[in-house]
Amino acid sequence: MDQSVICPRFEKAMGMMSQRWTGLVIYQLLTGPKRFCSLESSMGISGRVLSERLKDLENQGIVKREVFPDTPVRIEYSLTEKGLALQPIVKELEKWSQTWLANDSD
Amino acid sequence: MDQSVICPRFEKAMGMMSQRWTGLVIYQLLTGPKRFCSLESSMGISGRVLSERLKDLENQGIVKREVFPDTPVRIEYSLTEKGLALQPIVKELEKWSQTWLANDSD
DNA sequence: TTAGTTAGTTACTTTATGTAAGTAATTATA
DNA sequence: TATAATTACTTACATAAAGTAACTAACTAA
Secondary structure, three states: OOOOOOOOOHHHHHHHOOOOOOOHHHHHOOOEEEEEHHHHHHHHHHHHHHHHHHHHHHHOOOEEEEEEEOOOEEEEEEOHHHHHHHHHHHHHHHHHHHHHHHOOOO | OOOOOOOHHHHHHHHHHHHHHHHHHHHHHOOOEHHHHHHHHHHOOHHHHHHHHHHHHHHHEEEEEEEEOOOOOOOEEEOOHHHOOOOHHHHHHHHHHHHHHHOOOO
16 A cells, blocks of 8 residues: 655664663663663563663664773673663653553553 | 662553554554554554554553444544653654664665 | 672573465455 | 455464573682
8 A cells, every 4th residue: 555654764763662672771771871780680681682682772872881890890881872862752751651551550 | 689660650651662563553643543454554564463553552542443334344543642642752762763863774 | 619790692482473365344347 | 247356354374582591701709
């Protein structure tokens, strides 16, 4: 019927945010740099997928990975400028959820 | 390590928007009511999954399904007030994509 | 020496999505 | 009066994504 006339940039952004866990990873990083194990345990994602997501987000320039040669080595993930710019989206979703969703069960 | 201290309402909203296609369905419906076959062809989703998503969104009170007893019968999907309230999220993502993504290849 | 931590990876299972064909009700065409 | 076409789906089966659990490597602490 119609051909896809959706803006490819928007479609790409939506595709990224529609991947499971991506939004929550960004949400966590909005509160500051986090370590792998901290992200893993605070949101219940499996290490396998977290590793995959962080790599993708790093490749897209949304997340920055920094190695601190402490002993033991410490690795921190944080948002780049591009990643921080996603904040309004997260904030709007937060507002929506407070307004339209009940806090229990459903 | 940490226990999940993420607001359950926010987590639910994020879970919904993180499902593949959900965001694009809402985006399409923001431009007005649409029929099944129109959604299907305009965004390249399979009928199998579109049917599943529309049912979920209807159950969550985000989408309204209306049957018009024309001949042949016409079925229209549109956003409820709750669904329309998602517009700011979509608009912010649209803005982000225009600012931070290239329009070709990558 | 044994156990524990961090940042992952690997192999395997389960779930989600895609593909293609089918259905039921109706209309249009030869 | 068949035959094909359309809409709004559903069903069966195949492939892709995510979950689970065990493992690795480098190091620390007891």
